[in-house]
Amino acid sequence: MNQSPRVAPKSPSEALKPVAPPAPPPKARRRRRSPFIAMMSGLFTALLVLAGVVGAGIAVIGSQSKAPGPLASDRVLIIPKESGLTEISDLLLREGLIEHPWAFRVSALVTGNWTKLKAGEYLFKARASQQEILDIIAEGKAVEHSITVPEGLTSEQIIARLKDNDLLTGDVIQVPREGSILPDTYKFQRGSTRQAIVDRMTRDQRIALNAIWTKRPADLPIKTPQELVILASIVEKETGRADERPRVAGVFINRLNRKMKLQSDPTIVYGIVGGKGTLGRSIQRNEITQATPYNTYVIDGLPPGPIANPGRAAMEAVVNHSRTKELYFVADGSGGHAFAETLDQHNRNVGRWRQLEAGRREPGKPPSESSVDKVEPPPAPDTRTEAPGPQRANTDTDDVETFPTPGSRRAGAPVAQPGANVQAGVTGRARAFDASEGTPRDPLLNRSYDLNSPKQVPSLRP
Incomplete structure (x- = not known):
């Protein structure tokens, strides 16, 4: 039988003595840290500190950029071409729009707008903030x-x-x-x-x-878009009243359908001066029958091209022209025109126009060259069967023929019976009616005459 080893008894004094603790275990060998890891750790710490500083700076700049600026009143400023961020910020400082150009540059860099800054003329409102100024220039919101x-x-x-x-x-x-x-x-x-x-x-x-x-009616006697522009340009020069454009267009459409000459005075002017558009005087008597490609007193149908640049309303008036039987119109004294289907109606309208013109003369003042009657012998026989067209004033707004109401044009063709006083119309054109033939005729096609002036064809106008 195995027995435990016997322990020698200790004396009481020995038993009271402290027992020495056991020796600690041997320490593990410490590994040395890599220099690269140490460097990266330091760099990361530095970046954190820098990010904190930058963040705080951005917050300060952001707050400053949104604050009202120093500009006391609205200001227009021109940013020259090829100006960079530095040049723009310095210009804004000189002109009193910003106080801290460095803050403007930092803000432009942070937001990425520094690559979008555009030259131009800009309006900046009073107290505009730095951010508002930067956005206006970057977005190109020029005046x-x-x-x-x-x-x-x-x-x-x-x-x-x-x-x-x-x-x-x-x-x-x-x-x-x-x-x-x-x-x-x-x-x-x-x-x-x-x-x-x-x-x-x-x-x-x-x-x-x-x-x-695309909206034109099927029965329109206009075959191409160019012809539409040509007729619209004549309508544009004939009346400046929006409510009359379709009606004036209707008169010309009716004349085209009847194979009648358009007889529009603005086409005479364009045939003489072309694109310059200005005659600078009244139409001369010999110019009425002067053969030019544009003179619709001589040519049939439309001229070869437009006589001006018509507006949208004039072009729409051609395709939406009034459906009437009217062939004539004359000034009515109120800035518009009186329209007529027959020559008799037209003669009465002309008579009323003459009365208005006569009423405007000062008492005791002799008639002027533009309104005097002149007795002419009866015109020579004529075989023309074409009805006279609407006679109008020179409607070129830059010409001598000007009117009290801007854009208002006058038109008319006075008609006289054979043997009566032959009066000049609004363009100086005389009209006679051949009772034997029953058709209107134009004595100017047979001979020329004037009213107290050897060169000019005067005008009747308000």
């Missing part, structure tokens, strides 16, 4: 100017207006063909090119004309 092209101008006149505008730049490559420009108000930014404006005008005309052409 918009406008140029208005009135209806009825020729292409040369329109190009001359563009050349006179100092806000536009560059030259026009070529004057557009007559009738290819849509009169309207066009907006543009300072420094836009004139050719770009012309391109917009011609593009808008094509779009408008195509849309209007």
Whole structure:
């Protein structure tokens, strides 16, 4: 039987002595840290500190950029071409729009707008913040100017207006063909090119004309879009009243359907001066029957091209013309016209017009050259069977024939019986009625005469 080893008994003093603790276990060998890891740890710590500083700076700059700026009142400022971020911030500082250019540059860099800054003319509101200023320049919200092209101008006149505008730049490559420009108000930014404006005008005309052409009635005696523009240009020059355009267009449509000459005075002017559009005087008596491709007193049907650039309303008036039997119109003294289906009705309208003209003369003042009656011998026999067309004043707004109401045109053709006083119409044209033939006739086609003036054909106008 196994027995435990015996322990020698200790004395009481030995038993009271403390027992020494056991020796600690041997320590594990410490591994040395890699220098790369130490470097990366330090770098990460530095980046955290830097990010905190940058974040705080961005917060301060962001707060500052949204604060109201120093600009006391609205201001227009031009940013020159090829200006960089530094040049722009310095310019804003000089002009009193910002106080801290460095903050403006930092804000532009942080938001990425520094690559989007555009030259141009900008309007900045009073107290505009730095952020608002930066956004306006980066988004290119430049000031918009406008140029208005009135209806009825020729292409040369329109190009001359563009050349006179100092806000536009560059030259026009070529004057557009007559009738290819849509009169309207066009907006543009300072420094836009004139050719770009012309391109917009011609593009808008094509779009408008195509849309209007698709709405034309089947019985319209107009076969092409170009012919529509030609007739619309004549309507445009004949009346400036919107409510009369369809009616005037209807008169010309009726004349085309009856194979009658249009006899429109503006076509005489265009045949003489072309695209310049200005005669600068009254129509001379010999010019009424002067053969030009555009003179509708001489040619049949429409002229070979437009005599101006008609507006959208004039083109729509042609396709939506009034369905009447009217063949004549004359000024009614109120800025409009009196229309007639027959020559007798037209004669009465002319008589009323003459009474209005006579009533405007000052008491005791002799009639002027533009309203005097002249006795003429009966006209020579004529075999013409064509009814006289509506006689009108020179409707070119730049000409001597001007009227009190802008855009209002006058028209009329006084008619006299054989042997009676033959009076000049609104364009100086005399009309006689051949009772034996029962058809109206035009004595000016046989001989020329004037009213107290050897050269000019005077006008009756209010």
